Amino acid sequence: MPDPQLSPPDDAAPIPTGVPGLDSILEGGYAANRAHLIEGRPGSGKTTQALQFLIDGARLGERCLYITLSESRRELISVATRHGWSLDGIEIFELVPPELSLDPRQQQSLVHSSDLELGETVRLAVAELDRVKPQRVVFDSLSEIRLLSQGSLRYRRQVLALRSYLLIHDATALLLDDLTAEQDDLNLHSLCHAVIQLEQLAPLYGGERRRLRVIKMRGTRFRGGFHDFVIRRGGLTVFPRLVAAEHGHSYAIDRLGSGNQGLDALLGGGLDRGTSTMLLGPSGVGKSSTALAYVTAALARGERGLILSFDEPTGILRRRAAGLGMAVDGPIADGRLRVEQIDPAEVSPGELAAMVRNAVERDGARVVLIDSLTGYHNAMPGEQYLLLQMHEILTYLNQQGVTTLLVLAQHGLVGQMSAAVDLTYLSDTVVLFRYFEADGHLRRAVSVVKKRVGPHEATIRELRIDGDGLRVGEPLVGFRGVLTGVPVFQGRLPAEGAGPERDLPVGSGDRDSHERE
Structure with a gap:
């Protein structure tokens, strides 16, 4: 019989995503205390979806943290303003690797840049997680970790360590990946509890079409297939695929x-x-x-x-x-x-x-x-x-x-x-x-x-x-x-007087x- 301290009853219970329509597809929402991979090409809506997740958490009084390696605080606030949102109650941590900083005191030349950059980057992220102790966290994006790792084995180890740290500290995390690698890295799919893929399609005429698909979600039923979604003022709205039998x-x-x-x-x-x-x-x-x-x-x-x-x-x-x-x-x-x-x-x-x-x-x-x-x-x-x-x-x-x-x-x-x-x-x-x-x-x-x-x-x-x-x-x-x-x-026509017209x-x-x- 499992120890209730190791497996509490509410472990991995669904929590709201903050995205209209997505909770229905995920049968209630994201799994609590688990890491979820949100992947898609640039412009597909990953950042907007992540912000909606944190804004919903802040509304519920939860501690929320956005760790960004790709977008600045100024850019995130600008995105929120255009959607009519306030980021009050959300901690934003800009994580700049030392080698990428313009501060000469943080630059070095004795150690290979990839060795120091990756170690310092992960250390800074963990320090911020220890300080805030968030219940909801967004890591944007894993593509930067992939570039700093300069190898698939090292990259997998770092993501696995990060995921384990988040699991130990009972944080529900969204890990964003913009798929900028030459080939999609399926290693992340095996490491994360759930994988949601966003796509942006450009028809020959008319506006762009967006759709998402839940590739996996461990231990939970979800609605498979592609689901259309739009991004308008106010964020993402997902339209679950209609299944008449339900x-x-x-x-x-x-x-x-x-x-x-x-x-x-x-x-x-x-x-x-x-x-x-x-x-x-x-x-x-x-x-x-x-x-x-x-x-x-x-x-x-x-x-x-x-x-x-x-x-x-x-x-x-x-x-x-x-x-x-x-x-x-x-x-x-x-x-x-x-x-x-x-x-x-x-x-x-x-x-x-x-x-x-x-x-x-x-x-x-x-x-x-x-x-x-x-x-x-x-x-x-x-x-x-x-x-x-x-x-x-x-x-x-x-x-x-x-x-x-x-x-x-x-x-x-x-x-x-x-x-x-x-x-x-x-x-x-x-x-x-x-x-x-x-x-x-x-x-x-x-x-x-x-x-x-x-x-x-x-x-x-x-x-x-x-x-x-x-x-x-x-x-x-x-x-x-x-x-x-x-x-x-x-x-044959009727004879004269055969009846009314x-x-x-x-x-x-x-x-x-x-x-x-």
Whole structure:
């Protein structure tokens, strides 16, 4: 049985990292009284992450020490000021090796510089640790120790000695490494309790993308894989990778109507709760307006919604909704509808998933519209990642009982169509929109080609969009080839007095034109 004095119950217990989102990935935070390696190229965010760790400790009243060999006190204070932080309560120790000092009294010539520099550097660091007795300490950076060691064996011994000293004195440490060696030194991975790697990626266009990965953490479960993060005023914010299986939830079976009798009839009464619907068609055919009808219907029922808009500014969306008689200004003002205008070049996929989660879990959104998947695809590094990301998001939303609307624009206007990415297999319902020509007029057609839950019509109806909103006509029963864009009328027209005008297909044109044919 282990001695409780050697293994106290709270040994290696998780402590907060001070970085939003990172505690969730680490299952609670850093391990207390252990050394953690934070590695990444210059500019990836190591110093900012380390400062957040110490600032959180100072807020809790803990003794905190920042030992720096690479950045000066002035530079650290400048970084903190730009983020709106105060470093009060944090000891900053600038460790300058004697050989690098401009003070001639600290220079020597009788002993090899590497021998004296390394020994003096470690001695000064240990002396400062003895003086402050910190509970949280940051050592920035190990790259300087590597350069002073001039050999991998000596370097490993010094890092091992430093780690053992910190462990004996119950200090939770972050050891920063900027990976400036020609090859990544994996010796550190075996010495440290945990290894977190930060990466900064530069796409061909748009802002840089940052992500982190927990390579190891002894004795603790953690969320693996890459997680996006951003650095803004206030520090790092990490967006844990969404895992839909962790968010199982039951919900009441319900159906969401659009308020349009013809559209709901086409969809067998409306959209079922906890399903995803893709609206597919060329640009301008009415996909976004149709999706917006379901969003406003949900708002009218007192529900909350989220719109992720890639293709149009919020102001244009509001004017378009007002022109169709759909009220969105009031719900936006009182917070029931949240509209996020997304710039695909600046927003990472992880941040998008975090927006969805916050809207559902924090704001209680019951309907989510992504307009459009074409813009979302541009935010992803590749098609295969888009499929995986959308699979997780849609599964998560379905499990939460959220009605999801996805708009996907196809290439072309009339005739053969194609899409940049095929996500129809992920959707529970697929609504297809087409332009077609009849009697010299360009018209719109709408049909449901897939619905997993419940019945739906197999007909094709004409869709009209004007100042009165959306109007869905009767089935186009006399036409062939509507989906090709150039239909042929083959049906028989009803005799005179056969019934009211609504008995005619909305897109069939006037009687005289067909008789002339």
